Amino acid sequence: MTVEQLTNEFELARPQLKSYILRITASVEDAEDIVQDTFIKASLKLDNFLGDSSVKTWIFTIASNLAKDNLRAKKRWTENVTDICKAKAIANPNYFPEVMNIQATSPHGQFEVKEHITFCLTCISKSLPLEQQICILLKEVYDFKVSEITQILDTNEAMVKYYLHTSRAKMVNIFEGRCALINKEGACHQCSELNGIFNPKQDFEIERNKIEMARVVDKGDKEHLLNLRLQIMKEIDPFSSNGSDLQLHHLEHNRRIMENYSEKTEE
Amino acid sequence: MTTLASNGKALTIKKTFSRETAISIDIQADKSIIWALLTNSSDYPRWNSTIISIDGSITKGGKIQLKSALDPKRIFKLSVKEFEADSKLVWGDAMGKRVYTLKTIGNGLTNFSMNEKIGGPIFPLFAKMIPPFDNSFEQFASDLKKEAEAISRTK
Numbered sequence: 001m002t003v004e005q006l007t008n009e010f011e012l013a014r015p016q017l018k019s020y021i022l023r024i025t026a027s028v029e030d031a032e033d034i035v036q037d038t039f040i041k042a043s044l045k046l047d048n049f050l051g052d053s054s055v056k057t058w059i060f061t062i063a064s065n066l067a068k069d070n071l072r073a074k075k076r077w078t079e080n081v082t083d084i085c086k087a088k089a090i091a092n093p094n095y096f097p098e099v100m101n102i103q104a105t106s107p108h109g110q111f112e113v114k115e116h117i118t119f120c121l122t123c124i125s126k127s128l129p130l131e132q133q134i135c136i137l138l139k140e141v142y143d144f145k146v147s148e149i150t151q152i153l154d155t156n157e158a159m160v161k162y163y164l165h166t167s168r169a170k171m172v173n174i175f176e177g178r179c180a181l182i183n184k185e186g187a188c189h190q191c192s193e194l195n196g197i198f199n200p201k202q203d204f205e206i207e208r209n210k211i212e213m214a215r216v217v218d219k220g221d222k223e224h225l226l227n228l229r230l231q232i233m234k235e236i237d238p239f240s241s242n243g244s245d246l247q248l249h250h251l252e253h254n255r256r257i258m259e260n261y262s263e264k265t266e267e
Numbered sequence: 268m269t270t271l272a273s274n275g276k277a278l279t280i281k282k283t284f285s286r287e288t289a290i291s292i293d294i295q296a297d298k299s300i301i302w303a304l305l306t307n308s309s310d311y312p313r314w315n316s317t318i319i320s321i322d323g324s325i326t327k328g329g330k331i332q333l334k335s336a337l338d339p340k341r342i343f344k345l346s347v348k349e350f351e352a353d354s355k356l357v358w359g360d361a362m363g364k365r366v367y368t369l370k371t372i373g374n375g376l377t378n379f380s381m382n383e384k385i386g387g388p389i390f391p392l393f394a395k396m397i398p399p400f401d402n403s404f405e406q407f408a409s410d411l412k413k414e415a416e417a418i419s420r421t422k
Contacts, residue, residue: 158297158303159300161300162418165418166313170313
């Protein structure tokens, strides 16, 4: 493969790679750095590419390893991340003026419920062990096959299946217990609350019914509801969606809170 | 111990100074999947209804604290005595040890066996206070088979 071929392949993969790394690290800066470092590393190791996987799989392997290095010393988030970060946002007098300003001035500052669903999924997935988070994202959001994930994670098929199954079971359980969109008893109403703040003239029930996952709650089994949630994530590019600036601001806020929260719990 | 049938039925042999319970079952899953389930301590309560919690790391020489549904008020402090990836795991304390063994038997089947022997010179003094393990063993094996086979079907 020539450098030019790599460059072409890399540019094709770049949007997905960047969103994948963002969803693992929850950091725009780290995502940009890791994507750049991936290209440099791939260029330097061009001779190592033997064609036993697709170029995209090879690029994702390098990026995943860099992301794992980046995250090695950091604690995983907790399942109640949205509760913790909501409390911190409310306590911060600058938080809502900042986000209202983004909404007012950015072309990517709209609040959309489906985008918040993917934001929430990103945050909750960071409570999974890293290998499980990587597996579920690669398989369900970025369409990699189990055999390709074994290459990316340098493990065997049995372990990938174990990570996938376990991560799905945990996510189903967490969302069933928390998400008021799919469970009336769910404790988290954050998307409806935020929609009320950013879109006060909207009827939330109408917005809710635009989302298939919420529409089919009564007849959809839990696995299917998770698939629909992951499908929403698949369809949204966190760097270019209608509300990307708003959601990236939320994500950056949560990352700072959770890194600080983890440090405090270690003391 | 007599050879066990791989039927998921527990067998207990009682002696004056010891008691030994064993079970064997065939599972349609790769050994690595079963091994992953057996060695991921924090994940046990999700799939195994006989375990309330396991804290600590199931690795060679690791220490764990196990809370069993059979006796929820007690916390068993155990150490991992043998750890042979994909084939044998042993944990225990001064009173006894539990042995897990995995063997590939072809056609995608793995034989899982579990054995626990407790005993010692003062065993007769408290033998009656220890509940029978049979039902718990059968439930453990059944839960493991169900979860491992579900994972194995993942596409």
